[in-house]
Amino acid sequence: MTSSAPAPEPPADDPGVESIGLDSDLGWAIRLVSGAFRRIATGSVAALPGGPRGYLVLMAVVSGPPRSQLAIAQQLALNKTVMTYLLDDLEAEGLLTRQPDPVDRRARRVLITEKGTRALDEARARLGMAEARLLGDLDPAEEQQLRQLLERVARTARLLEIDPAADCR
Amino acid sequence: MTSSAPAPEPPADDPGVESIGLDSDLGWAIRLVSGAFRRIATGSVAALPGGPRGYLVLMAVVSGPPRSQLAIAQQLALNKTVMTYLLDDLEAEGLLTRQPDPVDRRARRVLITEKGTRALDEARARLGMAEARLLGDLDPAEEQQLRQLLERVARTARLLEIDPAADCR
DNA sequence: TATTGTTATACTCTATAACTATA
């Protein structure tokens, strides 16, 4: 229904308003894309405890050496209290284990299990198909362009924010 | 310190994991960019009641003919109850007014005030500068590319969401 | 004294339902 009335011309007696429109607003586009991706991704990883955040935790675990809960929380910019809840649920489902760190008995290393690996693989497959649907209008070169541009902006964002993990203490 | 070390290589002795990494994950990039933009935008429009959503409401009001609260809520994909709170705050600050619809006494038309126009102009200026910072690493052509790609994906997203069962399986 | 992880608590945002006044 939104597409029916693009509001072609506001009266435009105000010179500053003539080019105003959410359709050309970067933040609006980001909001739409981000929201759509979030909904689609939520469906794709619904089988995982914790949903999208559970998926991020599993991804972080498999994409590096065994680390402490706090290290993973900081990598994902998640609060460490949230990490406790997420790991509780993921461990209860047998997708990962918490193993005492041999050199620091305060810390616990997070390891993925065989079942967790299978669950992550399936979630990644579903997510890949959902991404393909969302990017269906783009040809491969354009999709690659979008990924690269987003990654560069993400890097800039990381530099702009003084402490990206400020809320992970 | 986080930005200095992009985690150049995980050990990668597991063949199935070699290409796994959040750095190349589209959802992760969207999450980072979206989060950064949200934080930056929140600061830019902090002077407006309702913050980013108040900004969206004002933008919607000025970018079309006078409409009902419900019409604006649908355009912005906001809940109509949220719209009530937002308009309460925006009206209390004198940025817009609710005027009874002459042809439907149930409905109320939302109009921006002179003060609201000034506040919106200032917010747009701040937001433009914040956007420029976030996109500082991109040259003008690349920025244009990113905007166009995002808008196309946003259009696809809008089409996908017409079918609510498209999420999963 | 500082840090890892846990628990308890509070606050924000959002969604749902019920209510009114009109149509």
Place this chain on the structure above:
DNA sequence: TATAGTTATAGAGTATAACAATA
């Protein structure tokens, strides 16, 4: 009966603080 708008309530999600165990 259906719709525009309001109000009240409940639920996620998230942040803060206090705590125990260890460094």
